[in-house]
Amino acid sequence: MSLPEILLRLVLAFGIVVTFVALNALFLVWLERKVSAVIQNRMGPMEVGPIGLLQTMADALKLLGKEMITPTSVDRIAFLLAPIIAFLPAPLLVAAIPIAEGVGASDLNVGAIYLFAIANIAFLGILMAGWSSNNKYSLLGAMRAVAQNVSYEIPMLLAVLTVILMAGSLKLSDVVAAQSPVPFIVFQPIAFVIYLICGVAESNRTPFDLPEAESELVAGYHTEFTGMRFALFFLAEYTQVFVLSAIITLFFLGGWNGPFLPGWLWFFLKTYVMIFIVMWLRWTYPRLRSDQLMNFNWRVLLPLAILNLLISTVLYRGGL
Amino acid sequence: MPLEPESDAPVSEQPSRYLELIERLKKAGASEAAAVDYDKHGMDVDVVVTPQALHDVARLLKSEHFALEAGLGVDRQPELEVLYLFKPYGAGPRVKLRVRTDRDSATLPTLSNVFGGTDWYEREINDMFGITFTDHPHPRPLILPHYTNFHPLRKDFHGAPIVVPDDTVEIPEVDVQEAMKRGQAEGRRDDFFLNLGPQHPSTHGVLRILLHVEGETVLGGRCHLGYSHRGTEKLAEKKQYVQFLPYTDRMDYLSPLNYNWGYAKLLERAAGVESTPRAEAIRLIMAELGRVASHLVWLGTYLLDLGAITPFLYCFEDREQILTFFERVSGQRMMTSYIVFGGVRNDVYPEFVKEISEFVKFERKRLLEYETLVIENEIFLMRTQGVGKISKEQALEFGVGGPVLRGSGIAYDARKDEPYCDLYNELDWKVESDARGDCFARSHVRMNEIVQSLNLIEQALSKLEEGPVRAKVPRIFKVAEGEYYSVTEGPRGVIGWYLVADGSSNPYRLKVRVPSYANLQVVEQLIPGTRVADVISILGSLDVVIPEIDR
Numbered sequence: 001m002s003l004p005e006i007l008l009r010l011v012l013a014f015g016i017v018v019t020f021v022a023l024n025a026l027f028l029v030w031l032e033r034k035v036s037a038v039i040q041n042r043m044g045p046m047e048v049g050p051i052g053l054l055q056t057m058a059d060a061l062k063l064l065g066k067e068m069i070t071p072t073s074v075d076r077i078a079f080l081l082a083p084i085i086a087f088l089p090a091p092l093l094v095a096a097i098p099i100a101e102g103v104g105a106s107d108l109n110v111g112a113i114y115l116f117a118i119a120n121i122a123f124l125g126i127l128m129a130g131w132s133s134n135n136k137y138s139l140l141g142a143m144r145a146v147a148q149n150v151s152y153e154i155p156m157l158l159a160v161l162t163v164i165l166m167a168g169s170l171k172l173s174d175v176v177a178a179q180s181p182v183p184f185i186v187f188q189p190i191a192f193v194i195y196l197i198c199g200v201a202e203s204n205r206t207p208f209d210l211p212e213a214e215s216e217l218v219a220g221y222h223t224e225f226t227g228m229r230f231a232l233f234f235l236a237e238y239t240q241v242f243v244l245s246a247i248i249t250l251f252f253l254g255g256w257n258g259p260f261l262p263g264w265l266w267f268f269l270k271t272y273v274m275i276f277i278v279m280w281l282r283w284t285y286p287r288l289r290s291d292q293l294m295n296f297n298w299r300v301l302l303p304l305a306i307l308n309l310l311i312s313t314v315l316y317r318g319g320l
Numbered sequence: 321m322p323l324e325p326e327s328d329a330p331v332s333e334q335p336s337r338y339l340e341l342i343e344r345l346k347k348a349g350a351s352e353a354a355a356v357d358y359d360k361h362g363m364d365v366d367v368v369v370t371p372q373a374l375h376d377v378a379r380l381l382k383s384e385h386f387a388l389e390a391g392l393g394v395d396r397q398p399e400l401e402v403l404y405l406f407k408p409y410g411a412g413p414r415v416k417l418r419v420r421t422d423r424d425s426a427t428l429p430t431l432s433n434v435f436g437g438t439d440w441y442e443r444e445i446n447d448m449f450g451i452t453f454t455d456h457p458h459p460r461p462l463i464l465p466h467y468t469n470f471h472p473l474r475k476d477f478h479g480a481p482i483v484v485p486d487d488t489v490e491i492p493e494v495d496v497q498e499a500m501k502r503g504q505a506e507g508r509r510d511d512f513f514l515n516l517g518p519q520h521p522s523t524h525g526v527l528r529i530l531l532h533v534e535g536e537t538v539l540g541g542r543c544h545l546g547y548s549h550r551g552t553e554k555l556a557e558k559k560q561y562v563q564f565l566p567y568t569d570r571m572d573y574l575s576p577l578n579y580n581w582g583y584a585k586l587l588e589r590a591a592g593v594e595s596t597p598r599a600e601a602i603r604l605i606m607a608e609l610g611r612v613a614s615h616l617v618w619l620g621t622y623l624l625d626l627g628a629i630t631p632f633l634y635c636f637e638d639r640e641q642i643l644t645f646f647e648r649v650s651g652q653r654m655m656t657s658y659i660v661f662g663g664v665r666n667d668v669y670p671e672f673v674k675e676i677s678e679f680v681k682f683e684r685k686r687l688l689e690y691e692t693l694v695i696e697n698e699i700f701l702m703r704t705q706g707v708g709k710i711s712k713e714q715a716l717e718f719g720v721g722g723p724v725l726r727g728s729g730i731a732y733d734a735r736k737d738e739p740y741c742d743l744y745n746e747l748d749w750k751v752e753s754d755a756r757g758d759c760f761a762r763s764h765v766r767m768n769e770i771v772q773s774l775n776l777i778e779q780a781l782s783k784l785e786e787g788p789v790r791a792k793v794p795r796i797f798k799v800a801e802g803e804y805y806s807v808t809e810g811p812r813g814v815i816g817w818y819l820v821a822d823g824s825s826n827p828y829r830l831k832v833r834v835p836s837y838a839n840l841q842v843v844e845q846l847i848p849g850t851r852v853a854d855v856i857s858i859l860g861s862l863d864v865v866i867p868e869i870d871r
Contacts, residue, residue, distance in 0.1 A: 036629075036630075039630055040629075040630050040633040040634070041633065041634070041637065042633065136512065136514050136515075137514075140514075140536065140852065143535075143536075144536075206627055206628075207627065207699055209627065210853075213627060213853070216522065216852055216853050216856050217852075218520065218521065283629065283630050284628070284630065285627075285628060285697070285699055286623060286626040286627045286628035286697065286699045286700055286703060287626060287627025287628070287699070287703075287853075288699055288702065288703070289702070289703060289851055289853045289854065290536055290851060290853060291536075291851060292702055292703075
């Protein structure tokens with residue numbers, strides 16, 4: 001590939017990825033509002049566009065036009081950087097996710113490691129947001145977020161490790177290829193459940209929405225953010241939900257494998273079903289308390305994940 | 321004003337167990353103790369004590385398992401009087417303890433070292449009457465701003481401009497300062513103060529709790545009240561008896577009918593008027609509907625506090641139906657002013673019985689859903705079981721009421737124990753209680769109470785006989801000189817009305833004993849050692865309504 005070709009490819013990929021991230025987040029916000037409305041016996045947004053489809057577009061435009069307030073007592077540099085750093089992983093993650101055989105911005109040979117490494121940058125943004133806001137609620141929210149994410153990362157990676165063990169590769173397309181007849185969820189149901197729980201916890205959603213627990217911490221780490229800065233946190237959160245569901249699809253549900261329909265359609269179908277399940281959880285459950293959350297992780301999930309990994313290792317590498 | 325305790329019947333004709341108590345009270349140091357006619361005055365025993373003997377008499381009452389129901393001040397001109405109302409939650413006499421001080425020195429010993437619950441009452445009396453309570457643990461204003469330089473409930477106060485000084489730095493909390501010093505001495509460096517409110521999603525009104533926290537652990541906290549103080553008790557003194565009714569709606573925006581009823585009952589007791597049988601049945605149905613509506617709001621908001629958003633919308637959907645009934649009956653969804661002196665304001669509409677019985681059936685089905693989907697949810701159990709335990713002793717000391725009291729294993733309900741409506745005796749229902757004392761017990765009691773209320777409504781509908789809905793009452797009437805007390809059971813506990821009448825058409829002093837006042841006060845005892853999230857859970861389980869506390 002010549003240099004202009006690489007550059008063109010880079011610009012194209014970047015454009016597509018960022019557009020996808022933005023549009024997907026808008027759609028997910030709309031979907032969330034509709035799902036919650038159905039669960040709560042309501043209509044949800046109905047006014048702007050057919051069945052309210054353009055409502056989130058209008059909201060986004062409104063947010064763009066809003067004043068971005070910087071409170072006087074904040075740590076300015078960290079405060080301005082925080083939303084950007086929190087948003088940064090979103091396009092980077094989407095870029096590394098293949099949606100069908102050979103379709104994707106880039107299919108890295110260390111895809112799995114890359115995904116989990118990049119995803120953690122977001123928590124730096126959250127920590128910066130909470131710390132720099134100079135607000136006690138924000139700080140508590142940020143502390144909760146970091147504690148929660150660092151702890152849940154461990155069983156999450158252990159769960160993924162079992163899948164990688166079976167696939168024998170870190171490359172995402174190889175992982176999908178390894179599930180060609182039967183998806184890994186059949187062999188690894190426990191890992192799937194552990195991953196789902198940890199994934200919901202990582203994306204800070206109910207029942208693990210402690211960092212932004214509205215009834216306790218007002219809005220947690222993004223209390224002081226307004227306008228587009230707030231919207232960036234929002235975009236990041238919904239992209240995280242998408243990435244979570246996409247990873248589940250790739251690692252457990254067989255990715256784009258499926259009969260009759262084209263691969264990319266299977267991928268999106270599976271991903272959005274997972275997104276719906278995550279939303280369903282949010283509108284059904286109350287929230288856990290911070291110490292209960294930690295106890296659940298260290299006393300239940302972690303031993304379970306380790307046990308699961310051990311048994312898997314013995315079974316698959318033991319030649320069974 | 322009568323300075324002597326009223327004694328309507330000679331002591332020899334009074335029930336012997338009160339006589340025994342009176343003897344013991346006198347032995348403990350009461351200067352005067354006499355029995356009072358309950359039916360007429362709503363009190364059983366009237367005790368006068370000197371400031372010196374106050375503690376001994378109070379200790380005697382505490383050892384007899386009396387609960388503190390309220391504390392209030394009365395300007396007797398020229399002396400100032402403080403009354404403490406006691407009731408053993410069970411069978412037993414209502415006792416009022418009266419202690420006087422002269423206007424100039426206005427100093428009394430605090431009772432908060434015997435009954436912790438007098439803390440807030442004494443601070444409010446200090447605001448309103450300027451009586452200083454010596455050795456009070458938290459001597460700072462409760463309701464009024466700290467720079468207020470007048471005492472509004474004294475009779476010689478006729479309005480004054482509030483002068484806000486340039487320097488309005490708040491009086492710091494004594495124990496907050498102490499806590500900081502203690503923390504420094506212990507080398508603690510991670511503790512800080514967190515203002516929960518006055519603008520906060522989960523304080524259910526404008527309440528501010530100053531929390532002393534270390535990380536997520538709460539070391540202690542103090543409530544700051546008065547943000548929605550409207551001076552209702554002072555307004556009552558400026559209004560004629562009947563004119564005051566609409567103010568009773570506005571004390572508690574979740575159960576206006578129960579407040580209407582309490583006030584109507586007080587006037588009926590004072591004037592010796594009885595309402596009609598049909599009115600009584602309508603009152604009961606409406607008040608129980610009000611209780612169901614209030615408990616539904618509690619269920620929705622409590623789960624909202626715990627992070628579940630969906631139940632809130634379901635509960636409000638149900639409540640909306642009840643409010644529609646209120647609107648059709650009284651013309652108002654919330655500020656009904658429907659239960660009036662002598663009966664109810666107007667008759668119900670023709671389809672009332674049919675619609676209500678349909679609603680009862682509908683609500684029973686919904687409750688089953690709430691019970692299985694919400695109350696039995698694992699996360700809900702984790703967040704409520706063992707959190708915010710109120711012991712029996714604490715419940716009595718602070719005089720908590722309603723589901724909070726019954727959630728601590730004391731099955732006292734004014735509807736059963738001091739029935740203010742004959743139907744409560746006739747109908748088949750029971751008082752729900754739960755001995756566990758935690759947030760879950762309170763939730764459990766409330767859920768069961770909705771069922772009991774539905775039972776009551778269903779039965780009362782069949783008792784709805786034809787007849788007038790209001791007894792003949794004078795348009796403007798005067799209450800004979802004397803003191804009257806009446807209690808009704810609101811959704812949050814006992815609503816008590818203490819009236820000092822001077823024979824004119826205006827109340828001389830009207831004190832409302834609001835249940836949330838005592839229920840919230842206990843929060844300061846419950847939160848040390850818990851998590852920030854638990855504070856929200858405890859606060860939600862107490863189901864407080866802040867405007868009711870501030871009045």
